[in-house]
Amino acid sequence: MSEEEEQLQAKGSEEEEEEGEEEDEESKICQVCGDQANGYHFNAMTCEGCKGFFRRAMKRPATFRCPFQKNCVITKNNRRQCQACRLQKCLSIGMRKEMIMSDQAVEERRWKIKRKRLMAEPMLLSTQQEKLILELSTALEQTFDRTCSSFHQFSPLDRNADSVNNQTQQSSTSNSVASEESDRNSSSEGPGSSSSSSSSSSSSVTCDTGQAPGEKKTVFTSLSHVNDLSTYMIQNVINYAKIINAFRALTIEDQISLLKGATFEIVQIRFNRLFNVKTGIWECGTLHYCMDDAFRAGFQPHLLDPLLKFHYTLRGLELHDIEYTLMETISLFSPDRPGVTNRDVISCYQENLAVTLLTYIESKRTDSEKHLLFPKIMACLTEMRTMNEEYSKQVMQIQDIQPELSPLILEVVSQDS
Structure with a gap:
């Protein structure tokens, strides 16, 4: 050497001397x-x-x-x-x-110094990051129907709760979530917030075995409508992904794996833009939905309770539209989805998205707590990952009881890649 x-x-080893120490001696x-x-x-x-x-x-x-x-x-x-x-x-x-730092301590010190320098310097979006944001925003505009104006020929929404379960009772978990959020926002429950917290204490809903032979009874009264709405939104998510150049560059197998893994999460992120925290209602133009609609479609408290809490939490962050868009695209490009083969390329693009989101927050927001926003967004993404498996499980249970879900929904929740 x-x-x-x-x-x-030696210069690249670690900064183990005290920073800022100045000496007056000439040599x-x-x-x-x-x-x-x-x-x-x-x-x-x-x-x-x-x-x-x-x-x-x-x-x-x-x-x-x-x-x-x-x-x-x-x-x-x-x-x-x-x-x-x-x-x-x-x-x-x-x-x-004994004064030599461990390799882990060196890396932690380097990261702290780097972060301190980054925080001291104003962060600006690069030209490449601005192009990325423009591409994603354009794709979202073409595929996100905020008012469901293009949602046609859907089954009517039947809110007849009697045909679901005669023993329906208030779910204590959902009720406490809605009550807590209502108090936090200092407003009384809106016209649907009480129903949005209503769910069954039973883990499943079964058909009435006393019905006459050949008589068809609807068990989940909202299922047909929720099936149509879910299929419509899944199609929009697929169309969104296909507009992104980096996604189209992947193999068909990886495209399918990423979509199957992220569709539920992206749909929820999109739905969150429409969530009214004062009423607990999702406002999609002339169509309004509460959590009870999901219950009447067959979904159970193991999913609905944490999902409602998630929507209150995410909506409370008051994200910009670009932050929502980057968040759902980070979810899409998750290299650890089952069946993914080209993990390095996907991981690199996801990292680029995360850096762009962080830079956008630092450069566009002025509030004192903006440095906490990025980790909160990533925590919400992690929370959705824990609900994804439960969602797939409940979809298959609903299909077993009342088999009318679309092939597209069943394909998304299937385990094979």
């Missing part, structure tokens, strides 16, 4: 080799070269032997000729092994 390489390696001399020193390292004034040498020597269980008389005079020019005497000189001037 050359002298220049040694110094470069600093390394106490080991006499070279120009730049501060105290491991309790002694040394140059970068001797600092790096001592760190490497202490971290590697190597035994050095002096080829001469064990009393070599260490200078800038010959310091690499006898490692044994150089190490002994380091120890004699008071350099201490």
